[in-house]
Amino acid sequence: MIKITLPDQSVREYASGITGMDIAQSISPRLAKEVLSITVNGDVWDLSRPINHDASIKLHKWDDAEGKHAFWHSSAHLMAEALQELYPGVKFGIGPAIENGFYYDVDLGDGKTISDADFITIENKMQELASRKLDYKRTEVAKNQALEFFARKKEEYKVELINDLEDGTISFYEQGNFTDLCRGPHLPNTEFIKASKILSVAGAYWRGDEKRKQLTRVYGITFPKKSMLDEYIVLLEEAKKRDHRRLGKEMELFTFSQRVGQGLPLWLPKGAQLRERLENFLKRVQRGYGYEPVITPHIGQKELYVTSGHYAKYGADSFQPIHTPAEGEEFLLKPMNCPHHCEIYRFKPRSYKDLPLRFAEFGTVYRYEQSGELHGLTRVRGFTQDDAHIFCRPDQLKEEFIKVIDIVLYIFKTLEFNEFTAQISLRDPNNKEKYIGSDENWEKAERAIIEASEEKGLKTTVELGEAAFYGPKLDFMVRDAIGRKWQLGTIQVDYNLPERFDLEYIGNDDKRHRPVMIHRAPFGSMERFVAVLIEHTGGKFPLWLTPEQAVVLPISEKYNDFAKKVSNILNNSDIRTAIDDRNEKIGRKIRDNELKRIPYLLIVGEKEFETNTISVRKQGDGDKGSMSIEDFAAMITKEIDELIKY
């Protein structure tokens, strides 16, 4: 007999060789119907794999990441089998589960492609196979057997994968007519998969290497219930409706021009105002934290970036130098603000008493992104960072770090990003030579970040080896209103630039010391942040940010003068108010302005004119009755004050 410990620490005894499915069955038949995989002593296993020793286990259903993972991984195999039937001769690369679904990289053979029109055929084939209730069977094989098997099938990609594996740990999974090299785990059988959808196809280099063959990557998603697929499709449609590229155009916030150049956003008046409001908001917050504004030009001498080290690393893949007509000088469009800020630090000798210095600038930078990489406002070639560089003494690092976290948290709270996580990126302890700076400084910096995050109670993940070569960092990820993740702000510690620019301060020991730099951008970039804000809010911005807060709707032309008076009073109270004096019926005006996401519609007609009032309609909430203009102004002012306090 063996002892099986469940997550609640209760212990059950079973005969050796019991499987996860047997255990589920013994707990409840209902559980047995829903369970998808099992964790055994920390490893995720198939439910059909025998357990031969004492173990702690956890059974996974759809709600667990592990359960979904097994489900989608098995679905990738199912799709592969479908492709094998539909495209004879297809060769397989890799087919993992991903955050939302799975993909399989396949080589269809020369000249063959899969297009949108083929998706339905693949989906139908998958469901046909699934309904046959094919078991996923695990076998363990020796390396030479595995090689022989796939060599015979002319699966050169699999052969390559196996060659890179250690002997003795190789497992195959087989369902129906499809056998794959796979670590698992998998579902018991294909019948769990009740709904399949092929989402897209794309090219993907074999093993991520652009010098190697490009395979066809087929993306799909599956569900244990048909209704869940329907819900997912609704979510995709909702995401489409919120797409910032679409709303940016519709709400007249920004545009792109082929003539200006790809990846170079043009901010339209309403978008520029929105952005300016965000900037002013952050400027005020930063003023309170002791930041000092600086302004630097958009270009700098090439030598500046040679000094910073960026030229060596990125020069060839950047916009190429600008040459002066006479002197033969070379300038680069600035790809970041830090070198300029370092020169500001160097303006005069600094004392330990001067530190920390916090130089802030909404600095516009230009980076040559590959053309296929550009995407709306989230990936552009010219963008403005809400940048600042803090120059401090090593002993001030943690305190400064905490203050930056405070700013980030305040921004998230004000803009209602209520769900977020932070990723701490540390250096790879086995690869220390990849990084610049002393061990002592690294340890100090990493400890500072970890402790600062703990003190602020951040929900963090730690990634080893993800640090920049010049220092560890903390990145913030927010979850938007429909559950998607976006990376926003970043805080990075840097020992490299102070070194390269030979930055110093005089300590209280009268000796020269090296300051530490913190790079930080709570929004990340204005472009990206506005994009995320649009997608998060679906264009229904917080009242204090929205371009037009209220529109006065006169019932007929007779009340245009009164409407004018109302809007003047409100605008004088800093409430951004427009008038819709088109020759339209009131129903039409309401409809159009609701669709424009105007927070408050103010209707004025005979009744309101007589009593000097307005009839208020709140966006999405209908008629709120009438009130005096002054009461409305006070109400709005109060509402904004509650949203944003600075």
Place this chain on the structure above:
RNA sequence: GCCGGUGUAGCUCAGUUGGCCAGAGCAGCUGAUUUGUAAUCAGCUGGUCGGGGGUUCGAAUCCCUCCACCGGCUCCA
């Protein structure tokens, strides 16, 4: 940059296998109507069909090429 897809009016889209002056709705303009809580009616304007080249008696439609956009890959100071 690479693979695949898309490109028709400001926006959303029709335009069958190449064939009269390229269409619709919305937006815009003009006029009528003077309106009470999510679309008043009528008329009009607007497109070198992404750019260039080619095939053809004839091209939005077929071919080549360039550009931009979309989905990914690679990259991201």
